[in-house]
Amino acid sequence: MTGSMPxxxxxxxxxxxxxxxxxxxxxxxxxxxxxxxARLGEDRAAAPVALAxxxxxxxxxxxxxxxxxxxxxxxxxxDHLDALAAARAALLGAxxxxxxxxLDRALERERAAWEEPHAxxxxxDPFAGSRSWLHELAITGWRGVGHDLLSASAPxxxxxxxxxxxxxxxxxxDGLAAELRACSPITTxxxxxxxxxxxxxxxxxxxxxxxxxxxxxxxxxxxxxLILCADVHEHPxxxxxxxxxxxxxxxxxxPRLVRASVSAAKVETITGPAVxxxxxxxxxxxxxxxxxxxxxxxxxxxxxxxxxxxxxDRARPxxxxDPFxxxRLALPAALAPPTPPLERHPAxxxxxxxxxxxxxxxxxDAVTFHLAGADLPVAVDRxxxxxxxxxxxxxxxxxxxGLLRWDGGWSIQPTGVQATVRRKPVTAHTGDWALGPAGVKxxxxxxxxxxxxxxxxxxxxxxxxx
Amino acid sequence: MSVGFVKxxxxxxxxxxxxxxxxxxxxxxxxxxxxxxxxGAESSARKQRSVVRVVPPVRPRKLAKVPFLELADGRLQxxxxxxxxxxxxxxxxxxxxxxxxxxxTNNNRPCGGLGYGMCKHLQALVKEATVQYGxxxxxxxxxxxxxDDDRPGTFPADRLGGRRVSxxxxxVFSRFLHHLAYLDRPAVTAPIPELHWFPATxxxxx
Numbered sequence: 001m002t003g004s005m006p007x008x009x010x011x012x013x014x015x016x017x018x019x020x021x022x023x024x025x026x027x028x029x030x031x032x033x034x035x036x037x038a039r040l041g042e043d044r045a046a047a048p049v050a051l052a053x054x055x056x057x058x059x060x061x062x063x064x065x066x067x068x069x070x071x072x073x074x075x076x077x078x079d080h081l082d083a084l085a086a087a088r089a090a091l092l093g094a095x096x097x098x099x100x101x102x103l104d105r106a107l108e109r110e111r112a113a114w115e116e117p118h119a120x121x122x123x124x125d126p127f128a129g130s131r132s133w134l135h136e137l138a139i140t141g142w143r144g145v146g147h148d149l150l151s152a153s154a155p156x157x158x159x160x161x162x163x164x165x166x167x168x169x170x171x172x173x174d175g176l177a178a179e180l181r182a183c184s185p186i187t188t189x190x191x192x193x194x195x196x197x198x199x200x201x202x203x204x205x206x207x208x209x210x211x212x213x214x215x216x217x218x219x220x221x222x223x224x225x226l227i228l229c230a231d232v233h234e235h236p237x238x239x240x241x242x243x244x245x246x247x248x249x250x251x252x253x254x255p256r257l258v259r260a261s262v263s264a265a266k267v268e269t270i271t272g273p274a275v276x277x278x279x280x281x282x283x284x285x286x287x288x289x290x291x292x293x294x295x296x297x298x299x300x301x302x303x304x305x306x307x308x309x310x311x312x313d314r315a316r317p318x319x320x321x322d323p324f325x326x327x328r329l330a331l332p333a334a335l336a337p338p339t340p341p342l343e344r345h346p347a348x349x350x351x352x353x354x355x356x357x358x359x360x361x362x363x364x365d366a367v368t369f370h371l372a373g374a375d376l377p378v379a380v381d382r383x384x385x386x387x388x389x390x391x392x393x394x395x396x397x398x399x400x401x402g403l404l405r406w407d408g409g410w411s412i413q414p415t416g417v418q419a420t421v422r423r424k425p426v427t428a429h430t431g432d433w434a435l436g437p438a439g440v441k442x443x444x445x446x447x448x449x450x451x452x453x454x455x456x457x458x459x460x461x462x463x464x465x466x
Numbered sequence: 467m468s469v470g471f472v473k474x475x476x477x478x479x480x481x482x483x484x485x486x487x488x489x490x491x492x493x494x495x496x497x498x499x500x501x502x503x504x505x506g507a508e509s510s511a512r513k514q515r516s517v518v519r520v521v522p523p524v525r526p527r528k529l530a531k532v533p534f535l536e537l538a539d540g541r542l543q544x545x546x547x548x549x550x551x552x553x554x555x556x557x558x559x560x561x562x563x564x565x566x567x568x569x570x571t572n573n574n575r576p577c578g579g580l581g582y583g584m585c586k587h588l589q590a591l592v593k594e595a596t597v598q599y600g601x602x603x604x605x606x607x608x609x610x611x612x613x614d615d616d617r618p619g620t621f622p623a624d625r626l627g628g629r630r631v632s633x634x635x636x637x638v639f640s641r642f643l644h645h646l647a648y649l650d651r652p653a654v655t656a657p658i659p660e661l662h663w664f665p666a667t668x669x670x671x672x
Contacts, residue, residue, distance in 0.1 A: 027514060048653050164654050172660040179520040193520055194513045195665065203660050233661035236521060237648055240661045263658055265651035269598065272526045272670035281653045303657070310655040343659045350662060381519070384666035392670070413665075427633040455529045457649055462553060462644075 008353060010106030011410050016098040025051050029088055030198040036141025037076050045072035048084055055087050067335035078135045085205040088198065093344035099406050100339065103351055112256070112339040117218050117304045129156045130169060134205050142192045145180050145410075153177045161265070169207045171263070175235040176200045179430050199347065206342055215340065217301035217309060223249035224318060225258070225295040225308075226326040227288055228352045229401055230431035231414035232275070232384040236268040239275045243285065243431070244403070245331040246350045256335040257352065260285060260308040270452045272385040273437045279454040284315045289431030294318035306337025323416050323429060327354035327401050343432035350403040355412065362395045369400070369412060379405055382413040387430035388437075393419050401429075491628045516663060524598045532594040534642040537607045541633070542595055545642045546587040547573075557635035563609045565628030572639040580630055584623060587642035596621045 028047030032040055037048075048071055052064035064087040067080035104111055133149075133156050142147060157177065160170035176197065186192065226246045229394065233240040240263035247258045263287060264278040279286060288295050296318045301309040331354060355376075358369045367378040380391045382405070394400065394414050401416035416429040512518050534556075535544030543559035548571075556577055557567040569577035569587050579585030584592075595604050601621040605612050608626075616622050 023514070030513075095593070161648075161651060164652055167654045168656065168658050168660065171658050175660075175664055182521045191512050193518050195513070196516050196518055196520070199516050200660070200663060207660075232666040233658075233664050234666035235664040238658070238661065238664075239666070240658050242657070242661075258653075259657065261657040262653060262655055263661070264653040265646050267645050268524050269526065269529060271524065274526060275666070278649075278654060305657075307657040338543055345516075348662050379665075381667050382665040383668045385668050385670040386666060390671070407515050408511075434605040452526060452529045453649070456533060456646060459529075459533045459547075459646065463646065465556070 006106060006108040007371060008103075008106060008355070008376055008404055008410065008412070009371040009374040011102060011404075012371075012376065015409075016102050019095050019098060022054070022095050025054050026088060026198075027093055027195070029084070030194040033198050033201065034142050034192050034194050035137055036139055036144050037071050037081070038074075038139045039141070040072065048072065051084065051087055051091065055090055056267055058090065060087055060090055064120060076139055078281060081138050082131075082205060082209070083136050085202045088202050089206055089342070092199075092202075092346065093341070096339065096344040096349065098348050099346055100351075101347060103349070103404060104336070107351070107353065108332075109336050109351075111336040112306075112338050114341065115218070115304055117216050120333055125165065125210040126159070126166060127169070127210065130158060130173060130461075131205065133173075134199040134208065136203060137201060142180075142194070142197055143186050143188070145184060147184070147188060150177065150181055150184060167263070169204060171235075171238040172200060172204050172207065174237050176204065178236050182339055193266070194327070199345065202223040203345075208218070215303055218304040219302060220299045221247060221258075221302045221308070222298045222300070223247055223296075224328055225260075225297050225315075226321050226323075227292075227294070228326055228331065229403065229429065230387075230434070231350060231403055231413070231429060233263075234266075234275065234384070237265055237306075239264055239266050239278055241279060241289075241434075242350075243289065244350075245295075246326055246334045254335050255330055255333060256277060256306065257331075257337055258302065258306045259308045259310055262310055267456065270456070273433050274452045275386050276434050276436070279434075282310065282312055282434075283409075284312045284317060286431075286434040287312060288317055288388050289429075290433065290435040291317070292320060292322060292429075294321040303340075304338070305340040305343065324354070324399065324418065324427075327352070346406045349406050352406050353402060353412070355400045355402070356398070358400075360395050360397065362391075365391070367391055367395045377409070377411045379411040384430060386433060387427040388432050389414055389417055389430055393417050393421070393426065395429055396421055414465065517665060519667065521666065522599070522603060525600070527594055527597040527672050531590050534645055535591060535595050535598065536641070537599065537604070538594075538641075539637075542591065542604060542608060543633075543638045544591045544595070546590050546641065549586070553614075555639075557638045558585075558587045558591045558631050560588065560592070560626065560637065561628070561631075561633075562607055564578045565608065565610075566631040566633075567626075567628055567645060568633035570632065570633050570635050572635050574635055582630075584626075590624065592621055592623045652655065 004440055029051045032044045032047045035044060048068035052068040055061045055064050063083045067083035070080050133153055136149060157170060160166045160173065230242045231242045240261055243260045245258055246255050248255045262279050262282050266278050295315045297315045299312060300314045331352060344459060355369060358371050361368050365380060367380050369376045378394055383389050383391060394417055397417035397419040399418040401413050402412045402414040405411050405413050419426050503505050532544055539564045541559045546556045546558050548556060550556035556569055557572055560567055567580065567584065567588055567624055569585050571581045577585050577587060601619050604621050
C-alpha cells in the first residue's frame with residue numbers, strides 16, 4: 001500500500017490486547033472436550049470454571065459458573081453444556097469484535113451497528129435429537145468417539161437434511177460427523193483438531209436451540225449490485241458460493257457491502273469445477289460472476305447482517321463491471337455490515353479488500369505479500385480448484401482482490417488477481433468458471449469429471465425410482 | 467497456512483529393501499506420497515486453528531463406470547455399472563487385511579467373472595479408487611505394502627491374495643442410494659456462515 005492510504009499493513013503489528021488470554025481460556029475448555037466432560041480430572045475441571053469466570057460480569061456469568069461447578073463435581077446435564085457453549089461463543093465473540101474493530105481502523109472502514117430484527121413468534125423445536133447427540137459428544141470427548149456415537153448421527157442427519165429450513169445445522173453436523181468418521185478410531189497418538197471441533201460443536205449447539213438458526217429478513221433492497229468477489233466453501237456433502245458486492249441503492253443512499261449466498265447438497269466425488277453445475281438454479285447470479293457484469297436487483301430480501309436472500313426472479317444482468325474497478329471506486333466508501341451476534345467468531349471474518357503496490361515471495365507452497373513495512377501471508381489453501389486463481393498467478397500478481405481472514409494471525413485469501421505471465425497481462429477471478437471453464441485447462445477439467453453431476457443424476461433417476 | 471497435511475517424500479513402512487534385478491528403481495522423491503504426520507509447529511497449528519483440513523481430499527474422476535465407492539466397514543466397496551445392461555449394477559468389495567473378494571448384483575446374484583482372480587468389476591473398482599483416493603490411501607486402508615518398484619500412483623491389485631466370499635450387497639447398495647439422495651436436495655439461498663470453517667481448496671485442481 002502506498003503512503004497514507006489505509007490498508008492491512010496497519011493490522012500486522014501486535015494483536016489487540018487480551019486476545020491471547022481469551023484464547024488460552026478457550027484452549028483450556030477445548031482440551032476438556034478432547035477428553036470428555038464426564039471424566040475430567042482435577043486439572044481439567046479447572047478449565048470450564050476459568051472460562052466461566054471470565055464472563056462473571058456478563059449476564060451469562062451466573063449460569064456459566066453454576067454449569068462449570070456442576071461439571072467439575074461430576075454431574076453433567078444438557079443445560080450445563082448449553083451454558084458452557086454459550087460462554088465459549090461469547091468469549092470468541094469478544095475476540096472477533098476486537099479483531100474486526102482493529103481491521104476497520106486499519107482500513108478506515110465504517111460499519112453499521114447491529115439492529116435486532118423483530119422476532120416472528122415462537123419457533124418450533126425440531127432439534128431435540130441434534131442436541132442430545134451433541135451433549136453425548138461432549139460427555140464422551142473426542143477421544144472417546146466410537147462406532148456407536150458415529151452411527152447415532154445418521155438418523156439425526158437424515159431428519160435435518162429432509163427439511164431445507166434446517167439446512168444450516170444439517171450442513172454443519174454432516175461436516176463434523178464426516179471428520180469424526182475420517183479420524184475414527186481416535187487413538188492417544190493422534191492430534192485432535194481441538195479448537196476446530198470445539199468451534200463446530202459450539203456453533204451446532206447454539207443453532208440447535210429453538211429459533212437458533214432462523215432470522216427474519218430485515219427488509220427488501222433494490223438497486224445496482226456491483227460484484228467484488230466469490231468465496232467458495234465446500235465439504236464432502238455441501239458447497240456454498242458467497243458473492244461479496246457493493247449495493248448502490250437509488251436516491252443517493254450510501255452504498256453498502258452485501259453478500260449473496262447460494263448453496264447445494266453434493267457428494268464427495270463432485271469437486272473442482274464440477275461444483276458450479278450443482279448451482280444451475282442460479283443462472284443470473286452465476287452469469288454475472290462469469291461475465292463480469294453488474295446486477296439490477298429489485299425487492300431482494302436482506303437479513304440484518306447484510307446477507308441478501310437471493311431470488312433469481314428479482315435480479316437481472318446489468319452492464320459490464322470490472323471487480324477491480326468496483327474495488328477501486330466503490331469499495332472505499334461502502335458501509336460494511338455488522339456481524340449477527342451469534343455468528344461472531346474470528347473464523348467468520350471475511351472482509352473484502354484490494355491490495356496494490358506490494359511485492360511477493362514464494363517459499364515452497366507458501367506465498368507472502370510484502371506490503372510497505374509488513375508481511376501478509378497468502379491463504380494459498382483457500383484458492384479453490386473450481387476457479388482459475390492459482391498460487392502461481394498470485395505469486396506473479398501486482399494487484400489482488402481478496403478477503404482478509406484471521407486464524408491465529410491475519411492472512412489474505414485472494415479472489416481475483418491481475419498478474420503478468422510471460423510478459424502478458426492476465427486477470428483471473430474465482431468466479432470466472434461459474435458457467436463452465438474456458439480454455440485448455442478447462443477441457444482437462446471437463447475430462448477429469450465435470451460430467452459427474454449428469455452421470456450421477458442419471459443413475460439416481462434410474463435406481464432411486466425403480 | 468493452516469495445513470493439517472504435510473507433504474513430504476517418504477515410503478510406506480516395510481517396503482522391499484532390494485529391488486528385483488533388471489528394473490530401475492525410481493528415486494524416492496518422485497513418489498510424492500502423502501502421510502499425516504505432525505511436527506512441532508504443525509501440531510500446535512492443528513490444535514489451535516479453526517480451519518485445518520481433517521478429511522483427506524479426493525480427486526474428481528469419471529463416474530460412469532463406478533458411480534460410488536468408499537473405504538468403509540473395513541472394506542473397499544462400491545457399485546459398478548454393468549457393461550451390458552444399463553439397468554444393472556454390481557456391488558463389489560475387497561476386505562481390508564484378508565483381501566477377501568466379493569462381487570454380486572444388487573439382488574445378490576453372484577458375478578460370473580469372479581473366479582480365482584479379480585473380475586472386471588473389481589478391477590474397475592480398484593482402478594477408480596486409486597484415482598479418487600490415491601494408491602497410498604487405498605493401500606494403507608487395505609493393509610497392502612507398496613513396493614519401491616511399483617509404478618507411482620498405481621495399486622498392485624495383482625498381489626492381493628484373499629478368498630472369494632459372498633459379502634451382502636444390500637448395505638452397500640443402500641449407502642449408494644443414500645449418497646445419491648444428496649443430489650435430490652434442493653439448493654438454498656439462506657447463508658450458511660458455518661461453511662467458513664470449510665473453505666474449498668485447490669487439491670482437486672485439474
